[in-house]
Amino acid sequence: MTIKKAAAPRSPVTPRLVEPTAWRHVDLEVNGSTVSTEVESRLLLSDFLRERLALTGTHVGCEQGACGACTVLLDGRAVRSCLTLAAACTGREVRTIEGLAEDSLHPVQQAFHDHHGLQCGFCTPGFVMSITELHEREEPVSEDELMDQLCGNICRCTGYRGIERAARQSVRVATEGGADDE
Amino acid sequence: MSESTSTREATEAPRLVGQPIPRVEDDRLLRGQGRFVDDVTLPDALHIAFLRSPHAHARIRSLDTSAAESAPGVVAVYDGRSLLGVVEPLVNIEEVRVPPGLIEGVAPIVKIQPMPPLAHDEVNYVGQPMVMVVAESRYLAEDAVEEILVDYEPLPVVTDPERALDPDSPLALLEADDNVGLQAHISTGDMEAAIAGAHVVLEETFASQRYVPSPMETRGVVASIDPFSARLQMWSNTQTPHRVRDHVAHALGISTDDVTVTTPDVGGGFGQKGILIVEEILVPFAARDLGRTVRWQADRTENLVADTHAREQIHHLTIAADADGRLLGVRDRCITNMGCRNVVGLVVAYNALVHLTGPYRVPALDLELVGSLTNTMFTAPYRGAGRPEAAFAMERAMDRLAVRLGKDPAEVRRINLLTEEDMPYFSGLLDRRGLPQEIDTGDYVKMLDMVEEMIDFPTFREEQARLRGSGVHRGVGLGMYIEMSGLGPFESARATVLPSGTVRVSTGSPSQGQGHATSFVQVAADALDVPMDDIELVGGDTYNLQYGVGTIASRAMVTAGNAIDMACRELHTQIERAAAGLHGVAPEDVALQAGKVVVAGAASMTLAELVRALTRSPSDDPSAGLSAHAYFRPPNYATSSGLHAAVVEVDTATGATSILDYVVVHEAGNIVNPTIADGQILGGAVQGIGGALLEHLQYDANGQPTTATYMDYLMPTVETVPEIRLGEVFYPTPTNRLGVKGLGEGGAVGPQAAIANAVEDALRPHGVVVRSTPVNPDHIRRLLRESAAATTSGGE
Numbered sequence: 001m002t003i004k005k006a007a008a009p010r011s012p013v014t015p016r017l018v019e020p021t022a023w024r025h026v027d028l029e030v031n032g033s034t035v036s037t038e039v040e041s042r043l044l045l046s047d048f049l050r051e052r053l054a055l056t057g058t059h060v061g062c063e064q065g066a067c068g069a070c071t072v073l074l075d076g077r078a079v080r081s082c083l084t085l086a087a088a089c090t091g092r093e094v095r096t097i098e099g100l101a102e103d104s105l106h107p108v109q110q111a112f113h114d115h116h117g118l119q120c121g122f123c124t125p126g127f128v129m130s131i132t133e134l135h136e137r138e139e140p141v142s143e144d145e146l147m148d149q150l151c152g153n154i155c156r157c158t159g160y161r162g163i164e165r166a167a168r169q170s171v172r173v174a175t176e177g178g179a180d181d182e
Numbered sequence: 183m184s185e186s187t188s189t190r191e192a193t194e195a196p197r198l199v200g201q202p203i204p205r206v207e208d209d210r211l212l213r214g215q216g217r218f219v220d221d222v223t224l225p226d227a228l229h230i231a232f233l234r235s236p237h238a239h240a241r242i243r244s245l246d247t248s249a250a251e252s253a254p255g256v257v258a259v260y261d262g263r264s265l266l267g268v269v270e271p272l273v274n275i276e277e278v279r280v281p282p283g284l285i286e287g288v289a290p291i292v293k294i295q296p297m298p299p300l301a302h303d304e305v306n307y308v309g310q311p312m313v314m315v316v317a318e319s320r321y322l323a324e325d326a327v328e329e330i331l332v333d334y335e336p337l338p339v340v341t342d343p344e345r346a347l348d349p350d351s352p353l354a355l356l357e358a359d360d361n362v363g364l365q366a367h368i369s370t371g372d373m374e375a376a377i378a379g380a381h382v383v384l385e386e387t388f389a390s391q392r393y394v395p396s397p398m399e400t401r402g403v404v405a406s407i408d409p410f411s412a413r414l415q416m417w418s419n420t421q422t423p424h425r426v427r428d429h430v431a432h433a434l435g436i437s438t439d440d441v442t443v444t445t446p447d448v449g450g451g452f453g454q455k456g457i458l459i460v461e462e463i464l465v466p467f468a469a470r471d472l473g474r475t476v477r478w479q480a481d482r483t484e485n486l487v488a489d490t491h492a493r494e495q496i497h498h499l500t501i502a503a504d505a506d507g508r509l510l511g512v513r514d515r516c517i518t519n520m521g522c523r524n525v526v527g528l529v530v531a532y533n534a535l536v537h538l539t540g541p542y543r544v545p546a547l548d549l550e551l552v553g554s555l556t557n558t559m560f561t562a563p564y565r566g567a568g569r570p571e572a573a574f575a576m577e578r579a580m581d582r583l584a585v586r587l588g589k590d591p592a593e594v595r596r597i598n599l600l601t602e603e604d605m606p607y608f609s610g611l612l613d614r615r616g617l618p619q620e621i622d623t624g625d626y627v628k629m630l631d632m633v634e635e636m637i638d639f640p641t642f643r644e645e646q647a648r649l650r651g652s653g654v655h656r657g658v659g660l661g662m663y664i665e666m667s668g669l670g671p672f673e674s675a676r677a678t679v680l681p682s683g684t685v686r687v688s689t690g691s692p693s694q695g696q697g698h699a700t701s702f703v704q705v706a707a708d709a710l711d712v713p714m715d716d717i718e719l720v721g722g723d724t725y726n727l728q729y730g731v732g733t734i735a736s737r738a739m740v741t742a743g744n745a746i747d748m749a750c751r752e753l754h755t756q757i758e759r760a761a762a763g764l765h766g767v768a769p770e771d772v773a774l775q776a777g778k779v780v781v782a783g784a785a786s787m788t789l790a791e792l793v794r795a796l797t798r799s800p801s802d803d804p805s806a807g808l809s810a811h812a813y814f815r816p817p818n819y820a821t822s823s824g825l826h827a828a829v830v831e832v833d834t835a836t837g838a839t840s841i842l843d844y845v846v847v848h849e850a851g852n853i854v855n856p857t858i859a860d861g862q863i864l865g866g867a868v869q870g871i872g873g874a875l876l877e878h879l880q881y882d883a884n885g886q887p888t889t890a891t892y893m894d895y896l897m898p899t900v901e902t903v904p905e906i907r908l909g910e911v912f913y914p915t916p917t918n919r920l921g922v923k924g925l926g927e928g929g930a931v932g933p934q935a936a937i938a939n940a941v942e943d944a945l946r947p948h949g950v951v952v953r954s955t956p957v958n959p960d961h962i963r964r965l966l967r968e969s970a971a972a973t974t975s976g977g978e
């Protein structure tokens with residue numbers, strides 16, 4: 001059977017969604033701007049960024065925490081925004097792919113271009129954010145840590161070689177027996 | 183539609199084609215400014231969630247959606263009965279068409295079972311859509327789906343494609359007569375005589391597992407009603423926008439003129455987005471029915487369980503050869519698991535047969551295919567579409583033949599491979615179009631020579647023997663294939679000078695990451711003699727270009743590339759003729775060079791100036807419109823090829839395989855952009871490596887998928903992938919002016935064969951035979967256990 005209800009009124013404003021979970025107030029910083037709003041308790045950070053803030057550069061590839069496409073920086077650490085609740089982000093600082101480049105590309109973005117590290121570009125923001133976390137580290141990153149970080153993201157197009165080269169161009173990797181072992 | 187021809191002769195050498203021009207699409211995508219279908223936010227859009235069958239086979243006794251209807255935020259609920267007679271069942275019409283030549287020459291049995299938009303009576307695979315809930319958000323739609331009550335009567339299940347062919351097997355679909363979806367037999371030469379005269383007759387079975395395209399962006403559709411024209415506007419991440427337009431119009435019973443399909447940025451396709459699934463017609467149906475914008479984006483579990491699957495073929499081979507290993511005849515009985523319904527016709531299975539012995543000279547072929555229906559998601563083309571399965575079987579057989587004869591696998595291949603002298607080569611079979619299969623150009627021995635230069639086999643063999651002494655198992659394997667690329671029937675392109683002076687080039691082939699905005703524009707820039715910056719590419723918009731096919735089957739550069747070349751050369755001529763008319767000089771006195779119109783004895787003009795002048799001049803010259811349209815119809819396939827070689831090390835304790843070296847030598851005619859081409863080969867090869875080592879979409883005996891997330895379905899990551907070394911040979915095809923061949927799929931065809939051959943070579947002392955993929959640790963440990971058991975129980 002088909003039922004159709006009268007559509008929700010569209011003017012002057014769409015009323016807030018009926019929502020079975022509680023609404024919560026959040027104050028956070030996104031790419032340097034303050035955001036103060038209400039969110040459903042169950043709203044994922046990925047959906048909050050994409051649907052509410054129109055920051056659609058953060059992509060959703062699995063919502064299972066497995067592909068890394070949704071990676072953003074939360075207080076400087078790479079996290080999966082599909083496994084993070086927006087309500088848990090109050091008082092925190094979120095950086096997304098839209099927050100990296102000024103006029104010219106950010107060094108990690110530039111490295112992806114230099115090494116043909118993208119084809120369709122769907123996985124790219126997630127990879128760029130993951131690598132940016134390491135790029136911004138003061139101390140050198142160990143080879144294992146670099147590989148672990150890269151293995152947290154899936155790309156179906158490129159075959160990874162260009163991505164790995166881009167990462168090596170933009171991350172200071174500890175040479176063997178170097179800073180890491182001291 | 184008529185063929186457009188150009189008056190301009192190809193005189194000067196190409197300038198941009200062949201150059202590794204950096205991709206123009208990168209900047210936007212890197213800044214997070216790509217626009218994928220799920221990024222299109224339109225006001226008040228509604229979201230869809232589906233109730234999908236939890237049973238592999240069941241009858242729906244009753245369905246109660248009343249609680250869902252009153253759930254918060256729900257706008258509409260549709261079940262299967264409500265759509266009977268409203269939305270037509272789905273068949274991929276273009277794919278199922280059997281060309282007259284095949285009907286006549288092969289007379290295949292092709293039984294098509296259209297897919298109901300929503301199941302109303304019988305469900306026959308886990309994931310089949312049953313109820314569509316439309317709500318204010320995806321969260322609320324999913325909540326409502328939980329409220330639907332269904333009473334199922336479970337029915338017997340069959341998932342194994344060979345079991346499905348037993349006379350006493352349960353029916354996978356009650357409405358079908360039996361579980362046979364396809365049957366065909368093709369042959370050439372005398373196979374019986376080949377066997378009778380053979381020194382060796384090898385019988386082996388090789389099987390490819392089910393695995394999936396799995397683009398990082400799942401399938402998504404936004405459908406909206408244009409507020410002014412009231413027509414249906416869709417944004418879809420399809421590979422074939424014109425086909426989506428036609429199917430949606432047909433299913434909804436409206437005119438194709440009232441449907442526009444636009445492809446935004448697309449996050450990979452690999453064949454999956456080239457085949458329609460019912461969701462693609464349900465979303466626009468809901469938009470029209472509700473008069474609202476409606477969105478649906480598959481989640482990853484929907485993608486893994488309920489979007490197209492692929493591979494899963496079994497090849498029972500008989501190989502007849504002489505004492506040197508020269509092939510005398512090949513027989514194959516190929517079983518394809520088609521899944522719940524045959525909705526895509528012959529394509530994949532037939533492709534497998536006609537590519538089976540591809541690079542080899544084989545006088546007798548006797549090839550049979552059977553497609554069986556089972557209670558699993560249906561299988562459809564995925565990068566390679568039948569070729570990886572065929573190459574795996576044939577290349578494994580070549581290695582087994584070499585072992586049987588005590589010869590080197592490379593040498594057994596060498597005496598059978600086609601060379602330049604054999605070209606054009608007619609296999610004696612009919613190709614997918616129903617015409618004699620003809621390989622246009624190539625030299626496969628040259629490719630083997632190159633691989634042997636890149637991997638020093640004698641040194642490897644010495645090393646291999648030395649390391650075996652210390653318990654290290656290394657092996658090398660080859661995987662050779664051909665790819666008949668550039669599928670017709672046509673592709674279209676239009677080139678128009680816009681008022682700004684920019685040239686807009688539209689084509690029916692959209693990009694899913696292949697970099698068309700760079701490579702197609704290189705072709706256009708050369709043909710026009712206009713800088714790339716002044717050319718804009720539009721791929722896949724059915725409003726501006728009414729006829730098109732799409733980006734599938736390694737066809738885009740061959741068909742769209744040549745259509746663009748034709749349209750742009752025609753436009754170049756138009757521009758010169760119009761400028762000549764304007765200045766009252768002969769066309770020979772005008773030249774369009776580097777984007778400027780140079781007229782003898784006058785100041786040069788930009789294209790913007792030319793258009794402005796033309797709009798003000800009363801001219802009856804038909805070229806004054808400055809727009810050219812062309813259709814390219816490939817006269818034949820352009821056959822590209824590849825040879826992969828893998829060096830692996832197998833840890834016999836854990837069963838783990840690591841790839842130590844990997845070489846791909848490929849041949850695809852002229853290359854437009856080497857950076858992009860190498861990226862295609864590499865990306866394809868890694869998908870193949872995934873299929874060789876990791877990926878397996880599995881069902882249990884009850885037809886429950888057990889790999890429905892990325893935690894269970896293993897995808898290659900950066901660690902899986904070795905450094906891949908590429909080598910190239912060039913045999914430009916005479917079948918098109920650019921001399922290009924398709925290469926999108928090729929990389930994915932060789933790895934399963936090369937890696938399986940390398941693993942078996944590594945484990946030669948244990949005498950194992952690799953008969954299927956993936957060769958994951960479980961598989962290798964099982965082979966080693968079996969071989970150990972066989973040796974200890976030796977004398978029996």
Ligand code: FES
Pocket residue numbers: 059060061062063064065066067068069070071080081082083
């Ligand atoms: S979308 Fe978050 S990990 Fe895949």
Ligand code: FES
Pocket residue numbers: 117118119120121122123124154155156157158398449450695
């Ligand atoms: S570039 Fe397409 S998934 Fe990585």
